[in-house]
Structure formats: structure tokens, C-alpha cells
Amino acid sequence: MGVISRRKVAAASIGMLAAAVLALTGCSSNSSTSGDTASGSSKHLTVWFPGNDPNESKYVEQTMVPKFERETGAKVDVTFVDYTNLSPKLNAAFAAGSAPDVFGHGAAAVADFVKNDRIEPLDSDVEKLSASDRKDLANALAGAKVDGKQYMIPLQMQGWLLMYNKKDFTEAGLDPNAPPTTWEAVKSDAEKLTKRDSSGKITRSGLLLQTEATGRQQSFATLIASAGGSQLNKKGTKATFDSAAGEKALQYFVSLYQGPDAVATNLGQDYLNEPTAQQPLVTGDAAMTIQTAQGASKIAAAYPNGDWGVVQPPKFAGQSEGYAFGGSGPGMMINKDSKNKTLAWKFIEFMIDPANYNGYIKTIGGVPNRSSALSTAYVKNSPVLGAWLKASSQWVPNPNVPNWVQARDTLDKYLEQALNKVVTPKQALKQAASEVDGILSANG
Amino acid sequence: MADDTVALTTARRAGAGAGTPAPAPAPGRPRKRWTRLNWIGLGFAMPAIAYIGIFSIIPVVYGLVLSFTSYSPLSRSGPVFNGVSNYAHIFEDGDFWKSLWVTARYVLQVLPPTVVIALLLAVLVSRPFRGVGFVRSALYIPQIVSLTAVSMIWLWLYSQNGFVNEVLNAVGLSDQHWLISQSAALNAASVMRIWKALGSNMVLLMAGMQSIPKDLYEAARVDGANGWQQFRHVTLPGLRSMLVYVVAMDIIFLAQGFAEIYVLTQGGPLGSTTTANYLIYQQAFQYNQLGSASSMAFVLFALIAGVSLLSMRGMLGRRSS
Numbered sequence: 217m218g219v220i221s222r223r224k225v226a227a228a229s230i231g232m233l234a235a236a237v238l239a240l241t242g243c244s245s246n247s248s249t250s251g252d253t254a255s256g257s258s259k260h261l262t263v264w265f266p267g268n269d270p271n272e273s274k275y276v277e278q279t280m281v282p283k284f285e286r287e288t289g290a291k292v293d294v295t296f297v298d299y300t301n302l303s304p305k306l307n308a309a310f311a312a313g314s315a316p317d318v319f320g321h322g323a324a325a326v327a328d329f330v331k332n333d334r335i336e337p338l339d340s341d342v343e344k345l346s347a348s349d350r351k352d353l354a355n356a357l358a359g360a361k362v363d364g365k366q367y368m369i370p371l372q373m374q375g376w377l378l379m380y381n382k383k384d385f386t387e388a389g390l391d392p393n394a395p396p397t398t399w400e401a402v403k404s405d406a407e408k409l410t411k412r413d414s415s416g417k418i419t420r421s422g423l424l425l426q427t428e429a430t431g432r433q434q435s436f437a438t439l440i441a442s443a444g445g446s447q448l449n450k451k452g453t454k455a456t457f458d459s460a461a462g463e464k465a466l467q468y469f470v471s472l473y474q475g476p477d478a479v480a481t482n483l484g485q486d487y488l489n490e491p492t493a494q495q496p497l498v499t500g501d502a503a504m505t506i507q508t509a510q511g512a513s514k515i516a517a518a519y520p521n522g523d524w525g526v527v528q529p530p531k532f533a534g535q536s537e538g539y540a541f542g543g544s545g546p547g548m549m550i551n552k553d554s555k556n557k558t559l560a561w562k563f564i565e566f567m568i569d570p571a572n573y574n575g576y577i578k579t580i581g582g583v584p585n586r587s588s589a590l591s592t593a594y595v596k597n598s599p600v601l602g603a604w605l606k607a608s609s610q611w612v613p614n615p616n617v618p619n620w621v622q623a624r625d626t627l628d629k630y631l632e633q634a635l636n637k638v639v640t641p642k643q644a645l646k647q648a649a650s651e652v653d654g655i656l657s658a659n660g
Numbered sequence: 661m662a663d664d665t666v667a668l669t670t671a672r673r674a675g676a677g678a679g680t681p682a683p684a685p686a687p688g689r690p691r692k693r694w695t696r697l698n699w700i701g702l703g704f705a706m707p708a709i710a711y712i713g714i715f716s717i718i719p720v721v722y723g724l725v726l727s728f729t730s731y732s733p734l735s736r737s738g739p740v741f742n743g744v745s746n747y748a749h750i751f752e753d754g755d756f757w758k759s760l761w762v763t764a765r766y767v768l769q770v771l772p773p774t775v776v777i778a779l780l781l782a783v784l785v786s787r788p789f790r791g792v793g794f795v796r797s798a799l800y801i802p803q804i805v806s807l808t809a810v811s812m813i814w815l816w817l818y819s820q821n822g823f824v825n826e827v828l829n830a831v832g833l834s835d836q837h838w839l840i841s842q843s844a845a846l847n848a849a850s851v852m853r854i855w856k857a858l859g860s861n862m863v864l865l866m867a868g869m870q871s872i873p874k875d876l877y878e879a880a881r882v883d884g885a886n887g888w889q890q891f892r893h894v895t896l897p898g899l900r901s902m903l904v905y906v907v908a909m910d911i912i913f914l915a916q917g918f919a920e921i922y923v924l925t926q927g928g929p930l931g932s933t934t935t936a937n938y939l940i941y942q943q944a945f946q947y948n949q950l951g952s953a954s955s956m957a958f959v960l961f962a963l964i965a966g967v968s969l970l971s972m973r974g975m976l977g978r979r980s981s
Binding site for chain 1: 732733734735736819820821834837840842926927928929930931942944945946947948
């Protein structure tokens with residue numbers, strides 16, 4: 217073996233390093249032709265479901281997927297990814313070219329995927345559904361479009377309504393069967409429902425809205441819509457929450473937590489995502505709280521002897537109708553780079569087929585994506601779901617625009633400052649609008 | 661082994677002399693030649709070199725490159741060079757400076773108690789007593805559990821109907837908003853982190869104490885030194901190197917605080933627990949701005965490296981003087 221100079225060794229080392237860099241670059245390439253999803257063959261499908269509901273994952277993995285595999289002869293790999301990690305994992309998977317064939321996410325995420333050409337338009341597939349199916353799904357489908365094109369098939373509807381304990385209403389001298397219809401009346405009733413100790417500290421909140429990160433903005437979305445305002449203009453290019461309606465909504469929101477007539481405590485607490493047994497309605501820490509259909513269903517199922525009531529979306533005085541945050545819930549999308557788009561659509565079609573879907577929606581306790589579900593035993597027998605379906609025309613979703621997450625968090629930051637009296641509602645909305653406009657301007 | 665080396669070297673010299681003309685010597689410094697033995701050594705080192713290169717150096721260099729670009733992982737176009745605008749932007753970003761202050765506060769309120777309590781515990785468990793092994797293990801257990809898992813447990817402890825408030829209620833005190841109060845959240849996270857870090861610091865300091873020669877203690881006792889004087893004049897000087905290591909490592913780990921913040925407070929309330937690392941996570945994975953996040957990461961890296969070096973120089977400098 218000959219003698220090799222240091223220069224040659226250095227050259228060889230650099231060569232090896234360069235090869236490693238190229239290999240890594242290749243691994244992380246976001247080539248449009250990647251499409252090398254985990255599924256390599258046409259009969260192999262990878263699916264990511266959003267969330268971590270054990271009942272849902274058990275039903276999907278043990279009932280739905282085996283049935284789909286039997287019917288199609290395909291092999292389906294299902295992964296449940298909790299919402300907090302869903303976007304980071306999907307982004308990393310897209311960058312690496314290993315994103316799943318089918319994946320689920322909330323409606324507010326769709327626009328960013330569309331902007332970056334990551335998901336497949338589904339209009340031609342939806343067109344192939346029967347006319348009655350399309351009509352039945354119309355409400356859900358409408359909320360999952362971007363620029364008029366269908367990109368997601370919602371698996372459920374979602375919305376926030378006020379749920380209350382009728383016994384607390386009776387105890388406070390309120391009619392439990394005549395819940396308030398305006399936000400002003402909600403506050404007035406909440407004052408009667410609020411309990412304090414001798415020092416004046418609230419021991420039972422008369423009313424709780426969600427005030428944790430993200431939840432603050434969604435509570436505000438409910439209030440501003442009910443006050444006749446909106447968060448963004450129709451094109452989604454400019455903030456419109458810095459308005460009289462926005463200020464009225466935020467003043468109201470702040471008044472629930474601050475001042476001598478406050479009716480709520482634990483500002484910033486995320487009660488909605490706590491276990492059923494820890495829900496403030498159940499523990500007696502609150503008499504009236506915002507709830508999701510799933511949360512309400514779980515409470516009603518776990519405490520069947522409870523006497524629960526649900527309030528239809530209240531309006532502010534002078535407005536014609538009340539609204540609540542909600543609309544099309546999480547749904548399924550198809551990766552544009554998937555090599556199995558036909559099988560991917562079959563899987564989505566299978567999911568929304570009433571023969572399979574009814575068991576699924578019953579398991580998760582959600583609001584069905586089909587109007588015809590009103591006549592199903594699942595809805596009829598539920599003590600709470602009927603109220604959610606009844607309110608479905610009054611739900612307002614978050615804007616479906618690119619960079620919404622950053623715009624939302626910016627608004628949320630200032631809402632938090634207002635709720636903590638760091639700034640006034642007027643200042644909060646003005647500063648938030650200025651920053652949100654800057655973020656949205658990047659969308660072109 | 662030495663004989664083999666001699667034989668190989670001799671054989672190579674012979675070979676070079678017989679067939680291969682020796683290369684002309686370079687002017688100036690003599691060129692080092694790579695022998696078979698050098699190649700074998702390089703072969704043994706290659707797995708470690710490849711590991712460090714692929715999993716440490718290349719990602720760091722790639723991160724540095726990204727910090728001069730605009731890049732969303734969702735985008736198909738890849739990183740777009742934008743010069744130093746990310747750095748210019750973060751220096752004007754109030755949230756970034758606030759996060760650095762939160763990070764500094766976090767380090768400053770966790771580091772001293774962690775080191776002092778760990779030192780006291782190390783002194784305590786260095787002495788033989790019944791059950792010392794159990795006590796040492798019990799104190800070390802928090803270290804071997806993942807920070808995320810530990811944070812989940814403390815999330816429950818601190819929750820509104822959690823164990824800590826139950827204890828307060830049991831002794832007649834009112835509930836506290838541990839994680840949703842601006843004045844309490846970072847302190848609550850700090851208490852958890854102090855508890856978590858005690859075990860490893862204690863073990864390191866205990867190892868340092870065991871390396872101090874017993875003769876020094878005997879000599880001190882002969883000179884009439886009491887327990888405190890022995891600790892002050894024998895133990896502490898003997899532990900200086902280990903203390904430098906413990907302080908430097910703690911600064912490095914604490915300044916990168918993320919998992920506990922992510923689980924306990926998500927950076928709130930009012931940004932009072934938004935550490936620099938949490939802000940970087942938000943930029944990179946919530947807003948898909950990897951370029952901006954990378955520039956923040958490199959500024960944080962420079963600050964951590966600077967503070968660590970300063971603390972090491974400060975502590976070791978005293979010894980040399």
C-alpha cells in the first residue's frame with residue numbers, strides 16, 4: 217500500500233462529507249415528484265388522523281380499517297397524531313417527501329396547504345357522489361373549500377354552545393327551561409349564578425368562556441359575530457375586528473373576568489380539554505360553560521342523572537341573530553404527491569358512507585356531517601346533540617386564509633392583554649389589527 | 661502491539677526503498693505521510709466521525725445556512741437566500757428580547773438553588789448511614805424520567821383541582837393559580853426544574869467529593885478544623901472543577917428550556933414563560949418560518965456559549981490566581 221499525502225486524505229474526507237451532505241439533502245428534498253409516501257404500492261395507504269381520542273382510535277383501527285381492508289384488499293397504516301404535534305409533523309413529512317396519502321386536520325389549516333400546492337382538489341371526486349349524498353353533506357362541504365374548490369371532506373361539524381346545570385338555575389331563582397337569549401341576559405343570569413366566599417372571591421363561576429391560548433380567540437369570534445362584526449374582510453386580506461362591534465365584544469369578554477361584577481374566575485384555564493370528571497360543570501366550579509358537542513355528550517353520558525340544558529347562540533341586544541364559533545370540523549385531505557390517489561379517495565368515501573360513518577360519529581360523540589343524521593337514533597337519543605344540530609346555521613368558522621395561525625396567535629396575544637387589563641380593549645384591537653394586516657399582506 | 665508497529669514500519673520502509681520512489685520532500689515543514697496504520701486508525705474512528713458529522717455538524721451548518729434564508733417546510737420552492745434580514749428582524753423583535761429575558765430569569769432562579777441544594781445533598785449522602793443507597797437512588801430517580809413525562813405529572817400537581825391546591829386546602833389555605841398567573845407561572849416551572857435537576861448535580865458533586873484525598877481531611881482535623889472549616893477549606897476547593905462543569909452544563913440545559921414550558925404553560929400567561937427556545941419552536945413549527953427560527957437559534961447559541969465560557973473562566977480564573 218502506497219503512502220498517501222495529507223492533502224489526499226483531506227480531499228477524501230471532504231468528498232465523503234460532501235457525499236453525506238448530498239445524501240441528506242436528497243433525503244430532505246422537497247421535490248414535487250417525491251410522492252414517496254410510506255405506502256409504496258398501489259394497495260398500501262398511509263393515513264394520519266388528527267387527535268388522540270382513545271375511543272376514536274380504537275374504533276378506526278379495530279372496526280373501520282379492517283372492514284376497508286377486507287372490501288378493497290388494501291393495506292392501511294393508520295396513525296393518530298395529537299393536534300398539538302400535527303402541523304409540525306406534517307410539515308416535516310412534507311419537507312422530507314414522506315407525508316401520508318390521506319391526512320386529517322382542522323378546516324383552518326386547509327388554506328396553507330392549498331397555497332403551497334400540497335393537497336389535491338376533490339371537486340371531481342365529490343361530483344361522482346350521488347346527488348342526495350352531495351345535498352346531505354352540503355353544509356359540511358361548504359366550510360372546507362378554498363377559492364371555491366373542495367379540498368377537504370369534513371368528518372364532523374363542530375361548534376361551541378353554552379351548557380348549563382338546570383339545578384343551579386333553579387337554585388338561583390332562574391327558570392331552567394327559559395335560558396337567556398342575549399349576551400346581556402347571559403351576564404345578568406351569570407351574576408345570579410355566581411357564588412363568592414366571605415372575602416368576595418368567586419367560588420363558583422356563573423359563566424365560563426374558554427380563555428386559554430387559541431380558546432380566547434375562538435370565544436372572541438363567537439362574541440364579535442353575535443355583535444354583528446367579523447374578524448377579517450370577505451377576501452381575507454384585512455383585519456376588520458378593530459370595529460365598534462369588536463370593541464363591544466371585547467368589552468363584554470373582559471367584563472366577565474374583571475371588575476366588581478365579574479362572573480368568572482381562573483382566567484387562562486383550559487377547562488374544555490380536561491377530562492369529563494374535571495369539567496367545571498361537573499365539579500360544581502361553574503354553573504354555565506362553553507362546551508363542544510363532544511364534551512357535552514361525554515358529560516351527559518357520564519352523569520345521566522344530571523339535569524343539563526343547552527343555550528342556543530345568544531345575540532347582543534339590537535342584533536337580529538346570535539352566532540357561535542363553529543362550522544366544518546376536522547376532515548380528510550389527500551396529499552397531492554400521493555401515488556394512491558384513487559385508493560385514498562376510496563378511503564375517504566368509505567369513511568363518509570352512512571353504513572360506516574354512523575358508528576364512527578357515535579363513537580366520537582360528534583355532530584354528524586350529514587343533515588339526514590337528525591333522524592338517526594344516535595342524535596334522537598342524545599340529550600344534547602339535537603341542540604347542536606339546531607344551531608348549525610348559526611356557526612361562524614375562523615377565516616380560511618394562509619398564515620391564519622400566525623394571525624390568530626397575534627390577535628390572541630392582544631386579547632390576553634385586554635383580558636388581563638394590561639391594555640384597554642380599544643388599544644388591543646388597534647394594535648392587533650395593525651400586526652395582523654402585516655401578516656396577511658404576505659399572502660399577496 | 662508495539663512489535664507489530666515496528667514490523668509494519670520496517671516493512672514499509674523496505675518497500676518504499678525497493679520499488680516506489682520516495683516523493684520529493686516539500687520545502688519547509690516536512691509532509692506527514694499516511695501509513696497503513698493511520699488508515700486502520702481512521703477506519704476505527706470513522707463511525708464516530710460519521711455520527712458527529714451527520715447528526716451534529718451537518719445539521720448545525722445547515723441551520724446556519726437556513727438562518728440566511730426564508731424557508732417554509734411546506735413550500736416546494738426550498739430556502740430562498742435573504743441575507744441578514746432575519747437577524748436584522750429579530751434584533752427589532754420585542755418578543756425575542758422578552759424571551760431572552762425570560763430565559764435569563766429562568767436560568768438565574770433555577771441555577772443557584774439547584775447547585776446549592778445538590779451540594780448539600782451530596783454532602784449528606786456521602787456519609788455512610790442506614791439506607792443511604794435508597795436515599796441516593798430516590799434522589800436520582802427524577803433525573804432518569806423524561807422531562808416531558810415529569811412535566812405532565814407536575815401539570816396535574818399544579819392544576820386547579822390538583823395535589824398542590826388540595827394540600828393548601830387541607831391546611832386551610834386558598835387555591836393558587838400556579839400556571840395561569842403571570843406572577844406564579846415561571847416560578848412554578850422553576851420549582852419543577854430544580855427538583856428535576858437535583859439528582860444529576862448531586863451525583864456529579866458526590867463523585868467530585870469522593871475524588872478529594874482523605875489525607876486532606878485528616879490533616880485538617882489534626883490542625884483542629886471543625887466540620888464547616890473542613891467543608892470551606894477542603895471540600896469546596898477540591899470540588900471547584902466539578903462545580904465549574906455542573907454550572908456550565910446547567911446553564912446550557914436551562915437556557916434551552918422547552919419541554920417543561922411546552923407542557924406546563926405553552927409560554928403563557930402573557931408571555932411570562934415564553935423562553936427563547938419556545939419562541940423558536942413557535943416560529944419554526946407553528947408559523948413555518950424556519951429561516952427566522954434558525955437565526956434566533958444561532959443568537960441563542962452565541963449567548964449560551966458566551967455565558968458558559970464567562971462562567972467557566974470566572975470560576976477557573978479564581979483558581980489560577
